[in-house]
Amino acid sequence: MSTAFSIVRRVQFSDTDLAGIVHFSNFFKMMEEVEHAYFRSMGLSVSMQHDDIHVGWPRVSAACEFSGPVKFEDEIELCLRVARVGDKSFSYEVDFMVHGKRAALGKVTSVCCAIDGGALQSISIPAAIREKLTKDLTAPSPPRSGRAQDE
């Protein structure tokens, strides 16, 4: 698996806790930031209408391993890899690169859902979305990169 997409993101003051490092819950927010930027880079959104269905991606599981502290004003390169595209689910991994070393490794699996009011119903990933996700899975190409704003 090679990197499909990456953004650079600076650590904000509000990301830190009294230990002086990024609070572990914020790594999960950052995984989502690069995931959503990746979707935008393909002309998609994680919250979009598709064939008259409102499609969303609630999480089935999320995990992160931490190998080093990340501090205020550090620049983190968030490198996303597509790990698996199932019938209804999508899995990706994120390397958190700081000063050339991996500070953390995250994994998220989401399930494609039709959202109607407050109700969620899992559905097969629509073909047009699947095609885009799968391309980065099966034919690793040189990674694209985006700045956090202009994905």
Next chain:
Amino acid sequence: MSTAFSIVRRVQFSDTDLAGIVHFSNFFKMMEEVEHAYFRSMGLSVSMQHDDIHVGWPRVSAACEFSGPVKFEDEIELCLRVARVGDKSFSYEVDFMVHGKRAALGKVTSVCCAIDGGALQSISIPAAIREKLTKDLTAPSPPRSGRAQDE
């Protein structure tokens, strides 16, 4: 493994996202809330002086599986189990019980560290702390419970 400690915690408006459910990153904050309440219930703190050492518990890994949505104003019972007490590390699991069903299952492993300024050095868990954590591991007793404020 039986529940060692539990608290009840109401979902706040700021815990939710535009999908109308608790944002997945906030499950990790809630795991930490019950962990810290558990430490307080034993007369400990996760950020404390112990024999002239400032002891803290940075995370090595954190994971959560989500089995159902949790909504604004839901009451969640957070049930903590001690999963493992290693020489330097401590692992626990949390059941997120909502309306009598488990909405999520979290797992966290932390490592005991001496904190000196910004530097972290892993250390063996001090005996007095180990003894308390181990008691809930090896001799499951009827769970104690606390309210989020008065642990």
Next chain:
Amino acid sequence: MSTAFSIVRRVQFSDTDLAGIVHFSNFFKMMEEVEHAYFRSMGLSVSMQHDDIHVGWPRVSAACEFSGPVKFEDEIELCLRVARVGDKSFSYEVDFMVHGKRAALGKVTSVCCAIDGGALQSISIPAAIREKLTKDLTAPSPPRSGRAQDE
């Protein structure tokens, strides 16, 4: 103006920042916590159906003055006062009491809105809600208090 309602809320690790104190943005979340608990104490919710209308309360303004640091594991008493009930708007103040001293003073004004899909339309506060809010404004009675969980 006397206190209409109060809750006690412990400072969580994730509320703090690298300066070792509660991040200033979290005071606004805490104002909202006591506001919503106050609504629940009157049998209301800030997000509720009322006469077939979905009523919500987006904010018009929010402000806070900080007079002292608040630290991890501090217990804060959040004391809410109803400051003004207008035709469409509701204003309240919150004292943040820590160790018997006021650490901060917050003020929020919200406007009553009918929410239909993503559209917001300001409306006169429904009479049944107005009556409850106004009672605490015009006839200060001994404050009620709740624990954060059992409002």
Next chain:
Amino acid sequence: MSTAFSIVRRVQFSDTDLAGIVHFSNFFKMMEEVEHAYFRSMGLSVSMQHDDIHVGWPRVSAACEFSGPVKFEDEIELCLRVARVGDKSFSYEVDFMVHGKRAALGKVTSVCCAIDGGALQSISIPAAIREKLTKDLTAPSPPRSGRAQDE
């Protein structure tokens, strides 16, 4: 007062709440983001050593007026103006520009402090810092702008 500095920042999923708009507490985090980017643009940091003193800027007050909803994936231009440079305090305002209209107006006052361990002591703003802040106050020049990452 003219804009001294601006960044563009995209609204993240985790910034939103169940009303489908940015949670009001997150406007305060965004004010801080542009403030800190502004400091970096001058070669400063809000958490830095200066003449052997650790200098920080705890908040005295923060306020925000909201004039319109801000939604997921909106691009916000955060435009900072230096409002006042006192002996010990620094005040700034932030316009939140979305789709060419001001969605919110924020104001923050911070006080310059020497930080020693957990203790805070207000101090006169060091001359080298004052000079940079004052320049944007007294001689409004064409605004500089930065991307959120490369301030």
